[in-house]
Amino acid sequence: MSVECKTDSRLEKILRSGQFAVTGECGPPRGADPEVIRKKCGLLKNNADAFNITDNQTSVVRMSSISSSVIMMQEGLEPVMQMVCRDRNRIAIQSDILGGAALGVKNMLCLSGDHQKFGDHPAAKNVFDLDSIQLIHAVRTMRDEGKFMGGDEVKGVPKLFIGAAENPFADPFEIRVPRLAKKVAAGVEFIQTQCIFNLKKFGEWMKGVVDRGLHEKVFVLGGVTPFKSFGMARYMANNVPGMDVPEELLKRMKDTPKEKQAEEGIKIAVETIQQLREMKGISGVHIMAIEWEEKVGEIAQKAGLLPRPTV
Amino acid sequence: MVIGERKPFDEIMRMAEGLKKIMVLGCGGCVTVCLTGGHDEVRVLSSQLRMARDKAGNPIEIIEKTIERQCDPEYVDQVESIVPEVDAVFSMACGAGVQFMAEKYTGKPVYPSLNTTFVGGSKKEGYYVERCQTCGECKLYYTGGICPIARCSKSLLNGPCGGSTKGKCEIDPDVDCAWQLIIDRLKSLGMMDRYEDIMPANDWRTNRDGGPRKMIREDFQR
Structure with missing residues (x-):
């Protein structure tokens, strides 16, 4: 992997210097109060290298990813601006890429986006002018070739470190490595995976990634989500599309007394991180503590990932 | 074929409010095949409307007619003598048929009785699926x-x-x-x-994003 950084991203510097990276996540509020983000930033600060700011996740209207990213930067944290293809056409997407970069955003995550059916505006029209792979290619071309999708010159290229997501647990399994290869061919530089609960299956996918040499072309960060309770584990197993929660984990949560379940969830997350660190081709972890930001530090601490390096 | 579904009866009743005489016009094309807007469905809708209006003590007179296709001026012309007699036309064609009728009979309200849903086909009788956008x-x-x-x-x-x-x-x-x-x-x-x-990235100009589309066979334009 090239050690030469193409952006000023701290996340890129850590990954390219060969250090194990940690990213976290911060969901913007359903209102215009910036203090919600500032408070979450206080909980997250110094516990990871960069933090994803979700873009209307699960198709529920929230404060925009760009503005939340700016608030996060004011607090001294580095955001990973998520961008979904559901809500914007290529004109708005490229415009927002320029805007985000101009405001100081240094990382971007390219996603297709959840279908609006899941959200609070199921009657909305979806866009999907581009898909995530075409979005990766668009931002990479803007940055490295200085060209808009339409072919005109970009005057002042957006220096963004380019990421995407991949779900090794979605079907059909056999195309999940080829699909990553397509994202790499499109120009992605780092990948955050879907929450890993089934380590065996993840290991199979990762082996495929390494066998194709993709781990030498893209940084793979394994996704880790702590269960708050057995109820949450069961919900994720049964109600979240593309999620693979093995029976033994469910049983482990179920057999834990209710007041100890949160602690057990964190223990599982820490064990997962430890196993991921042993896995060939893994460059970091992405800790998604959903509406549980205060636990990211504890998980990182227990997994031996603190303090974070200064670069 | 173009698939359509009949609008809810209450919605059709609301559109017919205050009208004394209408024509319910079926289409012999796709909507006949998908069992929503052909001769038989014209009879059913007309009967329903008559009964509902009779019951409300406000009878309505209905002329029932079905033509070969409503998306073709040649057939649309065939109802020229009936249209002046009615207050409005309730078309049971797809959205294209409704508009061809409205374009031809500019002085007469033409209302849709179907919702045009998609381009598809029938997996089996009465079971239709979308296949083309x-x-x-x-x-x-x-x-x-x-x-x-x-x-x-x-x-x-x-x-x-x-x-x-x-x-x-x-x-x-x-x-x-x-x-x-x-x-x-x-x-x-x-x-x-x-x-x-x-x-x-797809070029959506050929989609409706390029504006309303047309297809012209130049060799037929002489």
Whole structure:
């Protein structure tokens, strides 16, 4: 992997210097109060290298990813601006890429986006002018070739470190490595995976990634989500599309007394991180503590990932 | 074919409010085949309207008629003598038919009795499925004869997304994941190498995004 950084991203510097990276996540509020983000930033600060700011996740209207990213930067944290293809056409997407970069955003995550059916505006029209792979290619071309999708010159290229997501647990399994290869061919530089609960299956996918040499072309960060309770584990197993929660984990949560379940969830997350660190081709972890930001530090601490390096 | 579904009766009743005499006009094309807007359905809707209005003590007179196609001026002309007699026409054609009627009979309200739903076909009698979004640039060569634009809920050209589970789409366990179908098909045809080609951003100009479309056979314009 090239050690030469193409952006000023701290996340890129850590990954390219060969250090194990940690990213976290911060969901913007359903209102215009910036203090919600500032408070979450206080909980997250110094516990990871960069933090994803979700873009209307699960198709529920929230404060925009760009503005939340700016608030996060004011607090001294580095955001990973998520961008979904559901809500914007290529004109708005490229415009927002320029805007985000101009405001100081240094990382971007390219996603297709959840279908609006899941959200609070199921009657909305979806866009999907581009898909995530075409979005990766668009931002990479803007940055490295200085060209808009339409072919005109970009005057002042957006220096963004380019990421995407991949779900090794979605079907059909056999195309999940080829699909990553397509994202790499499109120009992605780092990948955050879907929450890993089934380590065996993840290991199979990762082996495929390494066998194709993709781990030498893209940084793979394994996704880790702590269960708050057995109820949450069961919900994720049964109600979240593309999620693979093995029976033994469910049983482990179920057999834990209710007041100890949160602690057990964190223990599982820490064990997962430890196993991921042993896995060939893994460059970091992405800790998604959903509406549980205060636990990211504890998980990182227990997994031996603190303090974070200064670069 | 173009699939249509009859509008809820209450909505049709509201459109007919205050009207004394109407024509319910069926279409012998697609909507006859999908059992929603042909001769038989004209009779059913007309009877329903008559009964409801009789019951309300406000009878309505209805002329029932079905023509070969409402999307063709030649056939639309055939009701020229009837249209002046009625207060409004209730077309049971697809949206194209309704508009061809409205364009021809400019002084007469033409109302839709169907919701035009999609371009598709019948799996079996009375069971219709969407297959084409008329994007204007057919990609079925690349995708094993299964259209990702019409059949993937996100119209992804480089799918599947992370929500594909056991062959089904994340939006509904009754909806097949189009990309699972595409991959199964490419595999059975020995064409999986096509999967790794990146489909570039689509040119939507041939879709409706380029404005209303037309197709002209120059050799027929003389």
